[in-house]
Amino acid sequence: MFVFNSWYIIAEPGELENGGIVGRVILGKRIAVFRLASGQLGALEDSCPHRRVPLSLGWVEGEILRCAYHGAEFGADGRCVKVPGQKAAPGRAKVLTYPVIERLGYIWVWPGDPAGAHDESSLPEGFGPSGDPAWLGGYGHIEAIQSDYRLINDNLIDITHAEFVHPESFGGPEVQFYRNARPGADYHDRGMTFEIEDTIIRFRTHAARLGQDGGPLWRSMLAESRGVAEWLEPIDFRMDVIWSAPIYTSYRIQVRPCDEPDAEPVEIYNLHAAVPETTTSAHYFYRSVRNYGDASKNAIFIDAARFVFNQDKPILEAQQSALGTSDMFDDAPISFAGDRLQLEGRRILASLAAAEREGI
Amino acid sequence: MFVFNSWYIIAEPGELENGGIVGRVILGKRIAVFRLASGQLGALEDSCPHRRVPLSLGWVEGEILRCAYHGAEFGADGRCVKVPGQKAAPGRAKVLTYPVIERLGYIWVWPGDPAGAHDESSLPEGFGPSGDPAWLGGYGHIEAIQSDYRLINDNLIDITHAEFVHPESFGGPEVQFYRNARPGADYHDRGMTFEIEDTIIRFRTHAARLGQDGGPLWRSMLAESRGVAEWLEPIDFRMDVIWSAPIYTSYRIQVRPCDEPDAEPVEIYNLHAAVPETTTSAHYFYRSVRNYGDASKNAIFIDAARFVFNQDKPILEAQQSALGTSDMFDDAPISFAGDRLQLEGRRILASLAAAEREGI
């Protein structure tokens, strides 16, 4: 079940430097995305109309993309502008194009009806720091997780699993207060509030004194920013999460010493997107950006994000393997109190997909 | 074609020490088998009713099994007894259970109608030494042989293939007398007799003077038990085989020096089970236990059993690859005289499966 009319991350900017080209399947569509010498981005169906060779096997030369097999040249508008050794290019050799933009630190394409692409409101909330050079951070992604993107989405909306899946980093027995979200917009000590607005879910949690049973990760932020080896005292911890349909989750974490309520918080944004590849697989893009510390440590943060995701991956792939081609909710699984927001996310996705099918 | 109403080996006891848990697919069913801290065994459908995560990814804590994803707790009776951070466990969260027992040196489950599980008569004959600590031996298994379990069964009932497939160990030109089995219960020198009783086939062979063309393995038994480097003289050799439907084969081998007819024989039991995984794959469990020698050599015997099976494996998998999803006997293959008992085994299996389908 896909929502086509939305902007989707297709590549990291670092993959498209210097005339780069990347072929990726998203939402079941083979797409070649590339950057011409002038800097212009292009996104074409990843198939030469001559003999179906993926255009992503080719290369950029100046302002054209050249097919790897017979050297046919295409513009970013999909037109075949030249065939080597042949006077005229065949007029009907026009490759399907996709709207493509660079925003918020990523390259995005619009796989749906191009008429809707002018509306950038489907770009996610909370991804602002992703494109902001004032924030330190790196990029990471894992291709072709063998899991329906919605299972990864469920995982990202659901912070309650941290207690059992990620105890080495940000889980632990102390974070059971992540359950039982209540409507609202305030911070409650050891509580969670949420608001739902159209296709966006916002929720937040706060612990005025989060101790060692809340996992070491958030305390390590204070340690690094203060230049000390470790921070063993409890901390004031706030997490603000924004899930923007169809697939974007932004976690903003702010920590302070408990006895410095007016201190500027140390902040990290963890940004995630599970871009559907097929109905049973997804590409997982992630960033971890922060407003403190030392750029030489960026790789550590990206490695840590990958380590954490690799704890989720076997679970996600085992779920998919159990489901086969059926849907998680076909068979009426039991839900827990902590699933409330995850179920809201599923409801929003189903509603967007139904509206698309009905042409609303 | 499966026979569900029978006890099936699902795990070696060594896999379930100390709160261990194993997930295995048998007869097409995903099953998690585990041992609680009290020693009680449990066998549950390997799927959390919350979000379909295999319970075998989780772990035992005292008397409960905890799901790896959200920490839900299940008893060995399949009931969800607690969901972390939630007051009441959802009443309908009940996981399917399978009867499970420990007998004869293995853990067994009953994948069929539980009403029949009280009857332990389907436990195989001849597996007695498997659970007897007075016998030396080890455990081995190979997961997911890509072969219908019935092809492995055929192989185990059929000792005539040893001449060509296992010449380095117990085959050779001298054992052509394994063919042409005749009804009876006696030992005949260089002959074979068999009896069939309901779902059990018993057969035996004897050679009063088995020489070097009968393979080195049986003579090496005498060598080891007498503490000599090798035994080159002919030996008195007896093999008693019991095949118990659906999948159990026990080979009891007794050897003596030819000139010591009253000596206590040196004995080995080789025990085999090809537990169906899917209709085209199987788990192969094996043991080799003996009443002589030195426990430090157990691993050698298990390695030897694996070596021998790895001579069969490419044949078995090539048969399956040739068959695809069709049945060996769909296409009326030619049979040889040596196939008599193998065909009886197939007949018994087909009859058991038919009776199950008809609810007899």
Place this chain on the structure above:
Amino acid sequence: MFVFNSWYIIAEPGELENGGIVGRVILGKRIAVFRLASGQLGALEDSCPHRRVPLSLGWVEGEILRCAYHGAEFGADGRCVKVPGQKAAPGRAKVLTYPVIERLGYIWVWPGDPAGAHDESSLPEGFGPSGDPAWLGGYGHIEAIQSDYRLINDNLIDITHAEFVHPESFGGPEVQFYRNARPGADYHDRGMTFEIEDTIIRFRTHAARLGQDGGPLWRSMLAESRGVAEWLEPIDFRMDVIWSAPIYTSYRIQVRPCDEPDAEPVEIYNLHAAVPETTTSAHYFYRSVRNYGDASKNAIFIDAARFVFNQDKPILEAQQSALGTSDMFDDAPISFAGDRLQLEGRRILASLAAAEREGI
């Protein structure tokens, strides 16, 4: 789409020395090809009629082929002549045979109606040097390219792709004259002429002065034959290509110094066959034989041919992956001027297959 009534390469002679046996799937048929001790070749359906074990897992003993599992013995005529330990061989145990010959340096089988096999006219033109010991060369093949054999065929008929896919060896901007073939039988400087006769396409090209932008390979022929480290001057270059349906392509290359028009040319034949395995995979057999130089360098030429093909392989497999089970021409791709002969080859294949289907 297969053409069954033709001779197909199934093995290199070096694979069938000394009682050798090879199992290979061609045109969807599993075939065991072997050489008896007397030198007689045999080709049987690769399946023992007893229990479907591939006969190619067995071995040749003198004048019989023995099954690996129960030792049944088969003659090259497919008859089961003996079952070990059994007086009479079962009369109906007859394995399907295929006509098999050794010609032109290869072992060939005829997978179609055997009545047509006496006609050796389907052996390809231009493969003569392949079996001629006066020519130096080696053998190479790659099994199971994941590509419809027709895509490889297209690639072999189409020399225009060399400019972009093989610039390190025989491509480069200078060879754009490979396009725009005109009917004829003469050499034209920097032109190409072709003739089509029934199921054979012949074409040739000539460059009176081929320079460094034509790739280094042809000049290296002169260097080696003259015993010099390199040959930087332009050369007189002639290439004669014969494509014989269904799958054979012979390239004869002759080079001379430009100022020695009467010199004996230095010659290489590059011979290629993409033997269909399934409808979406093929075995690729190739040779490179030459009339000059040093036999110790044969391996270099075979490695070079493999290097070149490994530049094509990702393209061919990407085409197949894009097509799935559909046909390249189902979807009316655009063709270029340089595709003329490739399209003729497709037309000839389609016509041969249609005639077979209609029993013409």
